[in-house]
Amino acid sequence: MSKQLALVIDLNVCVGCHACVTSCKEWNTSGWAGPLPDTNPYGAQPSGVFFNRVQTFECGTFPRTETIHFPKSCLHCVDAPCVPVCPTGASYKREEDGIVLVDYDKCIGCKYCSWSCPYGAREFDEIQGVMKKCTLCIDRIYDTSLPPERRKPACVLACPAGARLFGDVNDTESEASRAIIDNAGYQLMPEWGTNPANHYLPRRKIKMTLHKDELVRADNPLKVEGELPKPHFNAPSIDEMSSW
């Protein structure tokens, strides 16, 4: 299989800190994909172009509630529905590594691709009049002027919880693939046949099983203190009834 770069996001450790959100904005606004403009930056109803958002969901009812922090950027779908619909060819999927990109010099800003993305991953830049989206930090990951260990997406480097893995999901030996295999990683809305390259790792719970007899131990300090109630010498024993 050819190379498919992607992110693997571990919901088990994501604390919803938004580091990936702003570090993405920060890297990309002054770089290849930038600027990412903000509208009403200091007024009512501010909004702006972000390639990555962290959403929050609640599941269940009190007290059995789970709070899920859910980061979402373009999933770089293998069968990306946003690509063929683009009338100009501005949206394309790179053969070399599966990254879905927009060529800003070709895009006419018709927004049609965004209608064909079920994940709501594209955002429109009103100033340049072009559609934008996560580039998988293509301008970092191949930049040979960066030290090799920093050739990773900005969001991945930022994430304090290490909840974002980056790698080739078609290479079963990559860290990203191993994480998917080992932790039942899954895709979003597989029913649409988009085959997203980004995967999510589910919550995993650690429980503790205790047996009653583990609570008391021979060297129990209460015993050392002489506080464990000892049965009285005269208390009934089996001697009264045994007959061997």
Next chain:
Amino acid sequence: MQPAFSVLFLTTLIGVGQGMLVALVAGQWYYVIGSGEAWESDAFYAKGAAIALVFLAAGLLASFFHLANPQRAWRTATRWRTSWLSREVVVLPAVMGLAVIWAGVHWFEVKPVLLTFSNEKSLDLTMAVGFLAAGASIVLYVVTAMIYACVRFIREWASGWTVTNFMLMGLASGFTAAAAYAALSGSRLTDFLVAGAIGLTALAGVARAAHLWRNLHLAPPSTLRAAIGVRFEPIRQITPGFGGPSFNTTEFSVHGGAGSIRGLTWDFFLLAFLLPVLLLAAGGLSGEGPFTVFAFVLQLLGLIVERWVFFAQGRHVQNLYYQAQG
């Protein structure tokens, strides 16, 4: 979805233009196969085609307002293999070109006979070009409608009904326009066109109602469960990750929402179908041209409203991710 006015105008106006072409060609054909009364001059067709062209051009113009970078619009023709939007960009000029040729051959009366029928009438070049133009118009309906019908993620649109309706409503409005034109110019084709307009408008109304009915009973396309991949229900979004608006909330939802949609649905049924049928009938019976003109104006207005509702009713799967306000 947030209806873009440029797209409302584009789809309704070119629908009229295409429909008018089809109506006029049908009129010409009607003469060829008919009893021989409904003859019209070449100038009539040429002027009619010109009017249709005006609608097509106005639609095209409107579409440019939809593009943020119209200077690159030429690029949109390049992906016709995969993109219905690109195909529209190819077919629309083709229709317009054929309309020009059709108008031209009429105006200059370039009409060598190509075939003679048993009823002594013949198929000449104007007729043949007319068929091509009408055919292309029909294709354009399909292509335009497919832009929306192929968006799987909007279940309200992803349906054969979208294609049927774009076609029927376009034809109906085109026939009404043609009828008005015919009535105003005292054409012998008026009755034919009025009858066609009434029939198509009624049919379009019924089909649109059927589409609405279908959309009332759509199963939700996906669930939050699938959207975030968590099985533990109920699931609610607490925040989409931002407190103000964003492209994903403005482009994919409408101001006013369900309330306006319901109200406007009644409005467009009245404006686009019921009133035009009545006015057309009145015009047909009384022979008064203004009735049909009025019918057309109302219908066009109604169809713009209809198109607004069509867009507004589209609920995109991505909205699963944008339910709460931050």
Next chain:
Amino acid sequence: MRDPVTSRDADFGPTEVKTTTCYMCACRCGIRVHIRGGEVRYIEGNPDHPLNQGVICAKGASGIMKQYSPARLTKPLKRKEGCERGINAFEAIGWDEAFSLLSERLGHIRSTNPSKLALFTGRDQMQALTGLFAKQFGTPNYAAHGGFCSVNMAAGLIYTFGGSFWEFGGPDLDRAKMFLMIGTAEDHHSNPMKIALAKFKRSGGRFIAVNPVRSGYAAIADEWVPIRPGTDGALLLALIHEIIELGLFDRDFLVRYTNAAELVNIDAASNEHGLFVRDPDVPVRPDTFDTPDKMWLDRLTGKPVLARSSGCDGRLMGESVLENGTPVKPAFQLLKERVADYTPEWAEQITGIPAATIRRLAHEMGVTARDQRIELPIAWTDAWGEEHDKVTGNPVAFHAMRGLAAHSNGFQTIRALGILMTILGTIDCPGGFRHRTPFPRPIPPCPKPPKGPHAIRPDTPLEGSPLGWPAEPDELAVDAEGNPLRLDKGFSWEHPLSVHGLMHNVITNAWRGDPYPIDTLFLFMSNMAWNSTMNTVEVRKMLTDKNEDGEYKIPFIVVADAFQSETVAFADLVLPDTTYLERHDVMSILDRPISEFDGPVDAVRVPVMPPLGECKPFQDVLIELGTRLKLPAFVAKDGRRKYRDYPDFITNFETEPGSGIGFLAGWRGKSGEKFMVGEPNPTQWDMYARNNNHYHYELPRSYQYMRNWNKGYLEWARRHRLVRYTDPITIHLYSEVLQKFRLAAEGKWSGKQPPDHLRERVGTFFDPLPFYHVPLEWAAVDTRRYPLAAITQRPMAMYHSWDSQNAWLRQIHTANVLYVSPLVGTASGFGDGDWVWVESQWGRVRCQARFSEAVEPGTVWTWNAIGKAAGAWGLSPDADEAKRGFLLNHLISEELPGAQAGTSVSNSDPVTGQAAWFDLRVRVVPCGPDEPAETSPQFAPLPAVPGQTGFTGRMRAFFAGKRP
């Protein structure tokens, strides 16, 4: 198209990378700032920094938008003649004028009554310098944010085991197996905590979150234990009960390292009641902290013996009578009796946590601590000379913060937590709690507050330090009548152990002139007219209130800030500070450094951008002021200037001439060959800069654990002047310090005694063993009328009030809503998203309610400090922060009805003066149909100030450098 693969970022223009230390929050991560064309292109975590190891947070990554904020101040400002305070009517002045104005005013105060200067600083990180300035000036009226922040956490644990969470120590998640996080949303160790927590979870640790709300960290907990706010004391005491009941405590640890086995005088009639009995024949050094004259009940003979006599083993339980007839019990026995009635069933009623859950948690902790013990092959010697061939650790780790601290019962609750950690044997051991240098400190630490009016004299530095750690009643800062010396009444009988002051009462007290009026209120980096004050509406009025003579009740207000905050509007003089990218700073061992568990780390910040406009680092301002006022620390004997500027000061300052101790510990000595102690090194800054702006000394492995009792460590610490003594720092399971205050309240103390109206209060709350009491506010409120607890918490992507000016961060938290359980909505008749009134006994606010299942149904909450006053922070007056955002602070009173009719006391913990933010009780009622969809109260929009950067335009498209 530019090919993203072949075109490098550098093609947009050459980028320069400079390293410094982040200050988008107090965590202080190392950052690398990429600068292109004089603008900030990218800020990333510095991978070579021990604290954040290359990661960064949402705020840190948005530092660019702080640098280019529209709220920046660029000129010193003076309130316009004839204009009122509070309306931003300023004229720009030059620094010369600002300095002469200030030094004249302060000089006069200093030579008459230094107490009339009140210097209070908020979320700053330079208390060593500001504190030095105050002490040199001679005023006791100095404190930083600690009092309204988390002093309960500091005091509760430092008075128990000599260290604390917060910036003083933390959980060793590398090796822990079970982790309980109590009442923490984000805390100061933002990035390190996330790194550690994720690693902990990945390696299979069990994570339990005790919190009324499941957000942030609690979201990824294996188990969420929703608790009613203010009731953690009951939970912790029940856990202690169950652990003692089952014998799941670490007996060996308790006997060796704590005062659990030491005998307490239980003769209620005695003047020494509740103190440890002492063997008068054992000689005691006068300066020792841990006196060797206490007694044990020998387990083998059943007889009272000198504690730690060889061949003896102290009993934890039982009782005895000394030869002189004094009845005694081991401290642990008293604890056992204390918690006897604190059963899980009892706690269930109070906390809402099922008794079975409490039991299970106690069992899990106890068994994990006991059965999963870690042994590291590290030899060490304890303070009594015994050699150990291993370090052991009971791998149950805790972390707690303001969820415990910000209640008026927080001190005792935190004492209970300290004791729970102690009986599990998890202090400074692998997998448990670990200290960070310079902790542990002696219990209590050495600095003392001024002890009487004699300590404050004109033109003289203060005797004692403005803030300190009283060990007994005689060390309180009160006069002969027991009246407070400090404006905030810190270290008075109202709040004897208010070791961080009570900043939340400063404005009210100054306004009222109680205990005395002041002249100048000097605020640095603190938004006291808004989010760090309680009762905000009234406090804002106090700032503009006047005497009959038309003079302001608080005559002169100086605000040193970098941004147009709500507080700036109330200033008479505004001093524009630089941003963190434009100045030098130190994270000093004298303050709260960024030390790691394995040894001291201090750090610096160096400018990576030139100061904007006329901004001047506040550090330089202080040094200039100190010099002009001729404060001894800043001038030579002959009155000449000693330090050129702040960097020069940092290089050359020594605590005492020749002491070799300065602000920075690394690369001391003439050429940087020494550390901790050594002569000033002229190239010290460069050496820090070359080492990624920090100095990290890794202690030898054998000094890294058990530092309270680690002979090697204690001697090392003394050699390097971290401590004066090498006495062991024995854990105060039983607090004799507290008992001394109680004795004073009972009239059994020969020294200072509380005024009568406070005797009962002191006697009640200074309990040497932890106990549970309901928060004070609940007693002052009809809790049936106000049935809900209302709390705030910090969003991870916002730092207090700072970040609404930040174009990126404000999009994440544009406004705040009140999160409530749907049950509350059903009961009160409002729906999800409806506008509601939140009412407390003290006031009401209008806001939007949002239903959530992730909140304990008796609790409502909102994000802290999102709401803004219209027009502040460079935002347009209709910004969502002002129109839809709100502050809960309007509902919180800074005072409660007092111990005496007609008086009031601070709404604080009665021991420490910790602001009781989270004791608030409210009810929520739907708004009327005609009410506007807008938060209330609203304030008249503030205009911009002269020199403010500002931003107009509908769009901002930031691109550093020029676009090619």
